[in-house]
Amino acid sequence: MKKILNDPSDLVPEMMAGMVASYPQYVRLIPDTTAVVRNDKAFTEKHEPRVGVVSGGGSGHEPLHAGFVGLGMLTAAVAGQVFTSPTPDQIYEAIKAANQGRGVLLIIKNYSGDVMNFDMAKDLAGIDDIPVESIVVDDDVAVEDSLYTQGRRGVAGTVFVEKIVGAAAEAGADLKTLVQLGKDVIAQxxxxxxxxxxxxxxxxxxxxxxxxxxxxxxxxxxxxxxxxxxxxxxxxxxxxxxxxxxxxxxxxxxxxxxxxxxxxxxxxxxxxxxxxxxxxxxxxxxxxxxxxxxxxxxxxxxxxxxxxxxxxxxxxxTDKHWLPYLNAPAATIGWGDTRNER
Amino acid sequence: MKKILNDPSDLVPEMMAGMVASYPQYVRLIPDTTAVVRNDKAFTEKHEPRVGVVSGGGSGHEPLHAGFVGLGMLTAAVAGQVFTSPTPDQIYEAIKAANQGRGVLLIIKNYSGDVMNFDMAKDLAGIDDIPVESIVVDDDVAVEDSLYTQGRRGVAGTVFVEKIVGAAAEAGADLKTLVQLGKDVIAQxxxxxxxxxxxxxxxxxxxxxxxxxxxxxxxxxxxxxxxxxxxxxxxxxxxxxxxxxxxxxxxxxxxxxxxxxxxxxxxxxxxxxxxxxxxxxxxxxxxxxxxxxxxxxxxxxxxxxxxxxxxxxxxxxTDKHWLPYLNAPAATIGWGDTRNER
Amino acid sequence: MNVEQVKQWMQLFSAEIEKNKDYLSQLDTDIGDGDHGNNMARGVKAVEAGLAKDQPTDLAQTFKSIAMSLISKVGGASGPLYGTAFLEMAKAAKDDENDLPALLQAAAAGVAKRGGAKVGDKTMVDVWLPAAADAKQGQLNDAVIDKLVAATKPLRALKGRASYLGERSIGHLDPGAVSTGMLLKTLLQATK
Amino acid sequence: MNVEQVKQWMQLFSAEIEKNKDYLSQLDTDIGDGDHGNNMARGVKAVEAGLAKDQPTDLAQTFKSIAMSLISKVGGASGPLYGTAFLEMAKAAKDDENDLPALLQAAAAGVAKRGGAKVGDKTMVDVWLPAAADAKQGQLNDAVIDKLVAATKPLRALKGRASYLGERSIGHLDPGAVSTGMLLKTLLQATK
Ligand SMILES: Nc1ncnc2c1ncn2[C@@H]1O[C@H](COP(=O)(O)OP(=O)(O)O)[C@@H](O)[C@H]1O
Ligand SMILES: Nc1ncnc2c1ncn2[C@@H]1O[C@H](COP(=O)(O)OP(=O)(O)O)[C@@H](O)[C@H]1O
Ligand SMILES: [Mg+2]
Ligand SMILES: [Mg+2]
Ligand SMILES: [Mg+2]
Ligand SMILES: [Mg+2]
Incomplete structure (x- = not known):
């Protein structure tokens, strides 16, 4: 194995530190975690409150998810160990950092570990009376979908879900609307x-x-x-x-x-x-x-x-709002330029 | 060798076709070439004329150079065969497509082949009375620089040169100013x-x-x-x-x-x-x-x-204008988001 | 069951996981994502550090310390599952329960509820639920545990990552079942 | 020299390049970027297609057709260099020159000027310039050409990609010198 690394067990914290040090205009670390939250002026200099959109999962999928934190996409993202779901305490911190008083939507990729850890975090946030809802992305059609499986895995399509839901949140949509939007997009x-x-x-x-x-x-x-x-x-x-x-x-x-x-x-x-x-x-x-x-x-x-x-x-x-949401401005590390209109 | 390819000898035209088909909002092909020119509305719907900025080189370095064509960076880019300088006829077509009446600056990476092919293209454009100047990027300090060598190679630093010179061109700088700016940036x-x-x-x-x-x-x-x-x-x-x-x-x-x-x-x-x-x-x-x-x-x-x-x-x-040029808006496939100001 | 026994249990379990880290990851490579050994190793290290720091004096606090370490350090599927097991034991102990079979019953039910798996789905639940039932009957021993673990091999996975493999998951031991077997065998050792 | 001889020359050269394509690329892999064989193969194919299409009838048109094919299809360093060689021969032929040594002289001077290399810089110029001089003396033959090519081996490259290697370029033949050797030897064959 040839990789540019220090101690493999420090991989995630070092990677996240590198990300926030390289791009402080987009993200900052949430203290004592490997989760990041928006650090752009539009967010830090308190704009109109929006529904927070939080995602996360195991590391190794960069730029997903932290690279999609910023104006018009995610509000916060949590990085677990490589290929391992993040833990509930860290997700809970991200929920708190993302919440602006209008609740938080969790975007979860469909893996048992992710679903269970995000569920536990939701329970923790519930104690604080933060309204939290979640949607589960299961776009991988390689896997058979039947009553006898966990359903399909969440893979690359997640980034479309994060973009569309993030744009709608930025436009001011409420939590309930975002849940429905997310589910509709996932279905397609x-x-x-x-x-x-x-x-x-x-x-x-x-x-x-x-x-x-x-x-x-x-x-x-x-x-x-x-x-x-x-x-x-x-x-x-x-x-x-x-x-x-x-x-x-x-x-x-x-x-x-x-x-x-x-x-x-x-x-x-x-x-x-x-x-x-x-x-x-x-x-x-x-x-x-x-x-x-x-x-x-x-x-x-x-x-x-x-x-x-x-x-x-x-x-x-299938919905005429989705293309404008895909083309809507976003300022993140990973999504690229957004002057996309053809 | 495992690669996602069709016939390797069609690699460059297919790759360029894929690029313009995927991102028509940024680039279009110059007919009968593997060169691209800006296709954004700001360019096609004739804005104030700017100095054209053209680069190019062998393929295999994507997103360089075609991925940096767009508002605020390159006006056109020419793709040669893999690791092989493009030919003068194609560079000449790119010069013509990029010229808006104020001349064209060529950004050349320092390889004998590139320098000679771009020189020949410059000769061809000279016959048309298009003012063409060139700068040669030689940022690779791994190579000894002495009287007895070709000088240093042009490598990744090229992208900083393209961004800064492209931003200055977009701001309206003339050809002479851009040549000097380019040389100054290359030196640092x-x-x-x-x-x-x-x-x-x-x-x-x-x-x-x-x-x-x-x-x-x-x-x-x-x-x-x-x-x-x-x-x-x-x-x-x-x-x-x-x-x-x-x-x-x-x-x-x-x-x-x-x-x-x-x-x-x-x-x-x-x-x-x-x-x-x-x-x-x-x-x-x-x-x-x-x-x-x-x-x-x-x-x-x-x-x-x-x-x-x-x-x-x-x-x-070393110059206070360079950071604003790096942070200036650019709409390309490869440079990413430009809301960079910290 | 008492605090000393739980601490002893965790030491034995920790040593067992360290010894079998690569083996567990290999099992998880075959039908999962290859991290189960690392996940568990990170977990038992955190448990030991947590116990040293928290210095719990009663059974409920001890189980809770273990649960929090597992929940906040393991991640993946096994983190919430093992975490829930110890959290449920902590809850039961708080209600003054210290009878081993009853504690195991609470843990097993919690694991099954958290993951939504049934016996036969080829997960750690295949060990937890029957083992808890056997413990109640006073019939839990190493041979029984080994048999429960081995029984996951011919099954087709219906929950967890392995379920994505469909038929291809048949013929492999479930890694979580194997680590649960280690947990239960070290429990028997610590309390015998 | 006449049109038929040039066409014959290009056929022989084309066959030689096809045969040695991998060898030339291997030489270029050692001290360059490994494409010289492919570049030249693309070039000679274009030359043959160009001649078939253009159907040139005089020497100047023939050389120009070859030059344009090389310039627009080879790329890299060898494209403009070989292209310039034939362009200079076209210019000379247009001035009614058809004497082989004089044409070679024009070509060699053009190559040297285009690339700015001197004899001893370990490039194709190490073959072009002395060979042109020898031709003038009536002393160009296969053995002379082989010697010029071989003489690039101990040199340190001062121009082209190989110069980036510094000392490491010593001990390898220059690929462009080798292909130039082939060009000149097939020329002798076609005109003997
Ligand atoms: N829904 C579930 N219910 C019960 N156990 C499960 C479930 N999903 C996974 N597991 C258990 O977790 C084990 C895998 O744990 P681990 O590899 O640490 O996590 P991950 O699958 O997230 O990488 C499986 O072998 C299985 O025993
Ligand atoms: N400045 C130069 N002057 C003369 N010949 C040169 C020069 N630069 C390169 N060459 C010749 O070109 C050859 C390499 O050609 P090729 O591999 O086709 O192009 P590239 O180097 O662009 O990949 C070298 O072996 C050398 O003979
Ligand atoms: Mg995992
Ligand atoms: Mg080359
Ligand atoms: Mg695993
Ligand atoms: Mg080469």
Whole structure:
């Protein structure tokens, strides 16, 4: 394992310290935690109170979540150990820091650990009479969804949920409205990922699984969870076809005549150039399928340490407010420029 | 070699097609080239004429350069084959597309091929009476600079040059002023890089050099150029010390009492989390050295395909206009949010 | 059960986790995300530090100290689950309960409620619930515990990360069941 | 020299480059960026396509077609250098020059001027300039060319990418010198 690190057990606090030291205009650390809260003047110099939007999860997915804290997206974010849900006490601190008197919405990725820890934090905040609601993102269509499972995992589509809900919160929406908005967006968000090389958790020291020199794993999660099949490498265009097919199956009536927001998301070690080649194939094939890409992002948004591979997310824009929310101003480390209007 | 590609020889046109299809609000292709020009409304709906700023070089360094085309940065960018300078005819097309009647400044990274191809393009533009000037970025202090060499290579510091010169052009500066500004910024920009794993050029199919499982190469270039020494891996804090030391030697009087813009730049396959850990060490050590980091960027700006490693750039802010130019609005794919003011 | 026994229990459990850290992570690599050993190791270290700092004198305080350490240091799925187990034991002890089977019953019920898992879902609940029932019958011993742990192997996971694997989770021990087995066996040692 | 000979020359050169593509890239990997073989292969392919398309009938047009293909398809350092060589030969041919040594002289001078390299800087100029001088003396042959190419090996590079390596560039052949050697040897073959 070759990584730029000091003691692996200090990874998370050092990373968060580096983030706030590099970008004090966006985030500051909440004392005695590895959670961050907005530090921009619009927030610190007390503006109109908004509903706080808090997310978090295990580390190793940077820029998620702390990189999306700022005006127009998250109010606070909590970083757990690598691939490990943060603890309730830290989430509770983030809730308190984010609350401006109008309550707090928690955006949780659907993992047992995350759900349980956020639930315990909600209980703690309940004692303080802070109104807290939560939504659970489960966009990973690689996983079978049935009565007999935990439901689907929350993966890269989370960033669309954070952007839209964050923009609505910034626009002044109340907690109840945000819960419904979040649930509606989640229902239309579908993601599938593929890995060329698994991630190496620093404290483990070797890749989570081994792939042959010409193998690809379809349907991987963002914590080295194996996927639904392992096959020989295929060209980008064929990969796009497979992933679009899987996602298209999730939308009643397929892709045709629908309008989507598209996210091509690198897993951490995949060059941006390859992501653009894949995006080219995806957008081309969407066009052939009579579907529209009204919004596109290409880059590393929800990573998995040094995993090689990428995921494709389609969010069907079934509500006319969602595209303006995606294009609304946001000032964060990770979302990029927001002069997106075409 | 595992890459998400179709035919490797179509890599550059497909990548550029993916970029303009994903982000039409920023860039469009110049017909029959792999060069892009601004496509934002401020540019297409003819604003006040500005000096055009054009850069380019071999591909494989994404988001450089096309990802920095947009309001406040580059006007156009030309993409050559992977690690290969673009050709004069394409650069010439970019010059014509960027020219708004006030001439064009070329930002060239210091490689023989780039310098010669851009020179030939300048000759072609001269025939059309377009005033064209050029500046050559040579920020890589890993390379010995003497009468007996080509001088130093242009690497990650290029992005600071493009941002500052682009902001000044947007503010209305004339060609002569921009040339001087560019030269002044270049003189204060120092970069050094380190690799944990070399890049694989798709048409070659194997890494440019082999490093042992615990080795690091100090002073690498962004085209797999070997560096000045190869040693056992060290912790991030020690790496920061080595690189800051090398860079500090370049500033008369060292780092103390100086104010810098800092760029921690990932080479393509290095996770953002590791970059933040390294940034934490760098910023901490700068503080200990009584130096100030007035501006910081951490992320993948000037990559080297799938190279693992990073570079550190310090730009000494010797002129009070430079920090405002770094913080000035820019709307591009790669520079990120610009609400940077702290 | 008394404070000294609980402290002894935690020492034994801590040593067992340290010894099996890599093994637990390996089990979790097969059908999860490979961190269970590290999570538990972080937890038992925090428990020891917490007890040294809090110096609890009664059973309820002791269990609460352990619960808070686990909740605030482990994270993941096992943090809230193990934390809830000790929190429930603390609540029971506060109501003057110090009978081992009754305490185990409270813990097991808490774990099952927190995670929503049933016996057969291939989680630590597969060990907790039957073990608590056996303890009530005075029939809990190492062999019984080993059998409960081993029984998770052929199951298909229906809760937790492993459930995302579907059929592929069959044929592997559940890591949380294995660590729960260690917890219960060291409990028997400390109280025998 | 006539049009047919130039076409023949380009065919031979093209075949030689195709055959040695990986070898040239390997040389460039040692002290450059590993693309010289691919650059030249892209170039000779473009030259053949260009000649087929342009159907030049005189020497000047032929050289110009070759120059434009190289300039617009090779890129890197070798594109402008080889392109300039043929552009200078086109200019000379336009002034009715068709004497091989004189054409070579023009090409070599152009390459040296474009890149600013001197003999001994470990570049293709180390082959171009002395070879042109030898041609003038009627003394250019394969053995002479091989010697010029081989002589780049012990040198330290002072121009081009290899110069960034400093001392480390010593002990390797210069890739551009090697491809220039191939260009000149196929020229001799085509005109003998
Ligand atoms: N919903 C649940 N109910 C009961 N136990 C669960 C549940 N989800 C997970 N577990 C237990 O937690 C164990 C995994 O713990 P750990 O690896 O520390 O956390 P994570 O899964 O968050 O990485 C599993 O082996 C299983 O025994
Ligand atoms: N300034 C120069 N003058 C003459 N020849 C040069 C110069 N720079 C580079 N070369 C030649 O170009 C060759 C490298 O060509 P190539 O690999 O195709 O381009 P690049 O170096 O841009 O990758 C070198 O081996 C050398 O012979
Ligand atoms: Mg985990
Ligand atoms: Mg090159
Ligand atoms: Mg786990
Ligand atoms: Mg080369």
């Amino acid at each position: 968000t579908k993601t599938i990922g593929v890995a060329l090389h698994a991630a190496t958790v620093p404290e483990v020291g070797h890749p989570g699984f081994e792939l042959g020199p010409d193998e690809m794993e379809y349907g991987v999660g963002i914590h080295n969870e194996p996927g639904y099949k392992r096959e020989k490498m295929v060209p980008s265009a064929q990969l796009a076809k497979e992933l679009l097919g899987k996602i298209g199956d999730q939308f009643p009536g397929g892709l045709a005549d629908k309008s989507f927001a598209v996210l091509v998301n690198g897993f951490g070690a995949t060059p941006l150039g390859e992501q653009f080649i894949f995006a080219n194939d995806v957008l081309h094939q969407l066009g052939e399928a009579q579907a529209t890409a009204a919004f596109t992002k290409v880059g590393n948004y929800v990573t998995s340490l040094d995993m090689t591979g990428l995921s494709l997310t389609l969010l069907q824009l | 920009t120092k970069t050094i890089g380190v690799a944990l794993h070399a890049a694989t050029v798709p048409e070659v199919g194997h890494p440019g050099f082999e490093l042992g499982p615990d080795e690091m190469e100090y002073g690498v270039g962004i085209h797999n150029e070997p560096g000045y020494k190869r040693e056992k891996m060290v912790p991030s804090a020690q790496l920061a010390k080595e690189l800051l030391g090398k860079i500090g030697d370049q500033f008369p009087g060292g780092l103390a009492d100086k104010s810098f813009a800092v760029l921690v730049n990932g080479f393509g396959a290095t996770p953002l989390g590791e970059q933040f850990i390294f940034a934490n060490d760098v910023l901490h050590q700068l503080g200990e050295a009584q130096a100030t980091a007035a501006f910081t960027k951490v992320g993948n700006y000037v990559t080297s395909l799938d190279m693992t490693g990073l570079s550190l750039t310090l730009l000494q802010l």
